[in-house]
Amino acid sequence: MQLMGTFKYIILWLASIWKAAHSLFYLKWTIRNFTDNATECHHCLTGKTAIVTGGNSGIGYATSVLLASRGCRVIIACRRDATQQKEAIMKLTGNNQITTKRLDLSRLESVRQFAQDIAKTEEKIDILVNNAGIGATSQRVTEDGLNTMMQVNYFGHILLTYLLVDKLKVSSSPRVIFLSSLMANVHDLTVDNLNETNFKMDATKTASHYSNAKLCSILAAQEMSKEFQNYGIIVNSADPGIVKTSIFDSSYSVDLENHWSTKIVLECLLLLFKTDAYFSAKTILHLAASKDLEAGSHYFRCRVFETPSILKDRRFCSEIWQKTKQLLLIDS
Numbered sequence: 174m175q176l177m178g179t180f181k182y183i184i185l186w187l188a189s190i191w192k193a194a195h196s197l198f199y200l201k202w203t204i205r206n207f208t209d210n211a212t213e214c215h216h217c218l219t220g221k222t223a224i225v226t227g228g229n230s231g232i233g234y235a236t237s238v239l240l241a242s243r244g245c246r247v248i249i250a251c252r253r254d255a256t257q258q259k260e261a262i263m264k265l266t267g268n269n270q271i272t273t274k275r276l277d278l279s280r281l282e283s284v285r286q287f288a289q290d291i292a293k294t295e296e297k298i299d300i301l302v303n304n305a306g307i308g309a310t311s312q313r314v315t316e317d318g319l320n321t322m323m324q325v326n327y328f329g330h331i332l333l334t335y336l337l338v339d340k341l342k343v344s345s346s347p348r349v350i351f352l353s354s355l356m357a358n359v360h361d362l363t364v365d366n367l368n369e370t371n372f373k374m375d376a377t378k379t380a381s382h383y384s385n386a387k388l389c390s391i392l393a394a395q396e397m398s399k400e401f402q403n404y405g406i407i408v409n410s411a412d413p414g415i416v417k418t419s420i421f422d423s424s425y426s427v428d429l430e431n432h433w434s435t436k437i438v439l440e441c442l443l444l445l446f447k448t449d450a451y452f453s454a455k456t457i458l459h460l461a462a463s464k465d466l467e468a469g470s471h472y473f474r475c476r477v478f479e480t481p482s483i484l485k486d487r488r489f490c491s492e493i494w495q496k497t498k499q500l501l502l503i504d505s
């Protein structure tokens with residue numbers, strides 16, 4: 174019985190990938206992954222201040238290094254003490270303007286405290302990189318009554334961005350970047366499961382919540398871009414490709430039913446499409462610094478890229494966006 178369940182699960186996974194592979198998006202993505210180079214961005218960022226959530230690890234760390242190497246002040250916002258990473262970035266780039274601040278996206282109170290701290294200490298924020306994320310969790314619901322995976326990967330960043338909007342408005346060229354993923358293409362998002370709190374903790378649900386959060390990140394960039402247009406804030410989302418970071422190991426360490434089959438699928442994807450964290454962070458740097466951007470778009474390898482077709486459904490996007498704001502008590 175157990176074997177049959179696992180077999181069924183693998184078939185479901187393969188079917189999802191097959192579905193994605195059949196879409197034009199996936200074909201183009203695959204071809205570009207092998208053939209294209211990210212463009213080089215040489216803009217000077219001296220005088221700019223960036224916040225990188227999860228800037229102490231993986232793609233966020235590489236982003237912090239790239240921003241710092243162009244003279245940007247970088248505030249690394251993360252859960253753990255990041256003194257070591259801060260010193261490593263200073264040494265690597267010769268830029269001493271690196272700060273670390275505590276932020277736990279799984280607690281909205283921590284998001285509010287972080288934003289209050291920024292309000293007191295910073296005149297303006299030029300670049301906000303909503304990068305932090307998890308691939309799995311053993312916690313179903315947060316103290317805020319939200320789905321933990323959705324809160325860390327999506328809701329927390331939405332609240333953070335709204336709380337920082339006054340600091341972004343005063344920048345001469347403010348940017349907000351959301352990190353998404355190829356996984357957004359295998360979402361099963363509906364208005365009803367946006368904040369699913371009663372579910373079986375297994376690998377299938379984990380993959381579904383991760384994919385939904387990553388779809389929501391693209392949707393957030395689309396919607397916020399329109400909302401913040403009058404303030405000159407450019408909001409985009411980025412697909413970093415596939416990079417071997419600690420998100421994989423920390424996800425594998427969560428004890429979930431059928432998790433080993435997810436591991437096989439992810440390791441196969443890594444084997445086929447793996448890129449380097451710095452290479453992948455170039456798209457984020459491009460969105461942070463380039464003067465030639467299409468606001469509200471999704472980028473891969475420094476270029477505008479197709480989004481999952483559901484995001485062309487205005488009614489769906491508007492309903493998800495309104496419900497997100499309702500859940501976070503944001504009225505704007």
Ligand SMILES: NC(=O)c1ccc[n+]([C@@H]2O[C@H](COP(=O)([O-])OP(=O)(O)OC[C@H]3O[C@@H](n4cnc5c(N)ncnc54)[C@H](OP(=O)(O)O)[C@@H]3O)[C@@H](O)[C@H]2O)c1
Nearest residue numbers: 227230231232252253277278305306354415416418419420
């Ligand atoms: N790696 C890939 O192949 C890939 C592909 C597509 C998209 N992405 C996305 O890229 C982003 C970065 O991932 P990564 O691969 O660089 O992973 P990573 O190395 O594991 O980094 C994740 C970062 O998020 C932080 N974080 C986790 N939970 C947090 C919380 N509750 N509050 C604040 N910070 C928290 C972590 O901080 P701690 O060190 O304190 O845990 C860490 O700095 C994620 O959004 C991920 O979904 C990655």
